[in-house]
Amino acid sequence: MDMLSATLGRVKPSPTIAVTTKAAELKAEGRDVIGLGAGEPDFDTPDHIKDAAKAAIDAGKTKYTAPDGIPELKQAICAKFKRDNGLDYTPKQVSVGTGGKQILYNALMATLNPGDEVIIPAPYWVSYPDMVLLGGGEPVVVECGIEQGFKMTPKQLNDAITPKTKWLIFNSPSNPTGAGYTREELKALTDVLVHHPHVLIMTDDMYEHLRFGNFEFTTPAQVEPELYDRTLTCNGVSKAYSMTGWRIGYAAGPEWLIGAMRKIQSQSTSNPCSISQWAAVEALNGPQEFLQDWCRSFERRRDLVVSELNQCKGITCPTPDGAFYVYPSIAELIGMVSPAGAAIDSDEAFATALLEEEGVAVVFGAAFGLSPAFRVSYATSEAALTEAMTRIKRFCAGCS
Ligand SMILES: Cc1ncc(COP(=O)(O)O)c(C=O)c1O
Numbered sequence: 262m263d264m265l266s267a268t269l270g271r272v273k274p275s276p277t278i279a280v281t282t283k284a285a286e287l288k289a290e291g292r293d294v295i296g297l298g299a300g301e302p303d304f305d306t307p308d309h310i311k312d313a314a315k316a317a318i319d320a321g322k323t324k325y326t327a328p329d330g331i332p333e334l335k336q337a338i339c340a341k342f343k344r345d346n347g348l349d350y351t352p353k354q355v356s357v358g359t360g361g362k363q364i365l366y367n368a369l370m371a372t373l374n375p376g377d378e379v380i381i382p383a384p385y386w387v388s389y390p391d392m393v394l395l396g397g398g399e400p401v402v403v404e405c406g407i408e409q410g411f412k413m414t415p416k417q418l419n420d421a422i423t424p425k426t427k428w429l430i431f432n433s434p435s436n437p438t439g440a441g442y443t444r445e446e447l448k449a450l451t452d453v454l455v456h457h458p459h460v461l462i463m464t465d466d467m468y469e470h471l472r473f474g475n476f477e478f479t480t481p482a483q484v485e486p487e488l489y490d491r492t493l494t495c496n497g498v499s500k501a502y503s504m505t506g507w508r509i510g511y512a513a514g515p516e517w518l519i520g521a522m523r524k525i526q527s528q529s530t531s532n533p534c535s536i537s538q539w540a541a542v543e544a545l546n547g548p549q550e551f552l553q554d555w556c557r558s559f560e561r562r563r564d565l566v567v568s569e570l571n572q573c574k575g576i577t578c579p580t581p582d583g584a585f586y587v588y589p590s591i592a593e594l595i596g597m598v599s600p601a602g603a604a605i606d607s608d609e610a611f612a613t614a615l616l617e618e619e620g621v622a623v624v625f626g627a628a629f630g631l632s633p634a635f636r637v638s639y640a641t642s643e644a645a646l647t648e649a650m651t652r653i654k655r656f657c658a659g660c661s
Pocket of ligand 1: 300360361363435497509
């Protein structure tokens with residue numbers, strides 16, 4: 262008898278976690294490894310947020326809460342959507358989960374039926390297709406290459422929609438490319454969606470606050486109010502407030518969907534950590550000024566990494582608008598051999614050789630659905646980045 266579910270057989274483990282684990286193993290063996298795989302800011306959670314959590318513990322806020330969030334946090338989320346995005350939501354339209362990941366998962370589990378299609382522009386965040394598969398749906402991957410700035414065109418979207426389409430998953434600024442859609446680019450997509458009333462829109466705005474230069478962040482329900490009733494606007498405190506370990510994500514959308522998500526959560530994990538919820542209230546209601554310093558720091562690192570990577574033989578690296586990733590192409594290196602003689606016949610082979618020969622851990626592009634490329638997370642010190650870039654340059658120079 263097969264002890265595991267058939268559904269599980271459709272899913273693969275997270276490749277980003279696999280890279281981090283491999284790098285940690287090499288480190289444990291005493292190898293000098295620089296990790297550029299992590300998907301989290303290297304800043305500490307700000308003190309005022311930690312203090313709010315300590316105060317919550319002291320005040321005994323340590324019991325079960327409502328399954329999808331305390332009223333105070335739902336209020337803070339409504340205020341955030343109004344302040345940052347001009348969107349009006351009531352607490353009944355808000356769901357709080359254990360990280361943004363659980364929010365997306367709940368929404369898919371609550372809505373997918375066998376055969377339902379979910380449009381996912383690639384490169385994509387690694388979990389989208391597997392979550393869709395877990396829910397019994399079919400990922401419909403739309404390749405958006407470097408030549409189109411990693412962004413989906415209105416024609417691609419229109420061509421991908423069928424009567425079976427249930428969701429479009431939209432992510433800007435993006436993990437893994439950092440690419441952000443301008444208001445005009447987003448409006449061109451929402452103009453298509455207006456004509457397909459059966460399609461729900463899941464916008465993953467996790468990197469909203471990590472943006473550079475003149476890039477203006479916009480979200481679908483803000484750009485096209487006609488989509489408000491079928492958009493789930495997802496966000497969280499993990500990336501913006503450096504709170505990845507606290508596990509708080511949230512979304513706002515139509516009440517029927519929020520209610521369905523609550524049902525799933527109440528029968529699985531129940532409420533997200535009560536203490537983390539109080540910390541998130543402070544994150545959203547408290548000072549926001551430090552974000553500018555963080556963005557300036559990320560922007561400096563982005564510029565360093567983009568400039569250095571573009572000097573490497575065989576690498577082309579676009580300049581992204583936000584998040585803390587770059588997604589360089591290695592098309593010119595495919596077919597070569599590494600300095601130690603490994604065949605570079607895929608981006609996975611490139612990443613493996615780079616890790617083994619130079620001790621630099623990056624995530625290969627196939628994990629994100631668009632090859633040949635790799636993702637660099639530059640959420641690490643400038644000293645580590647500079648050393649990593651020297652190693653990558655040496656590695657590429659030695660490829661032949
Ligand atoms: C695009 C995107 N969405 C969602 C998440 C999940 O965030 P959380 O840590 O809040 O679950 C991540 C985390 O890497 C992400 O990159």
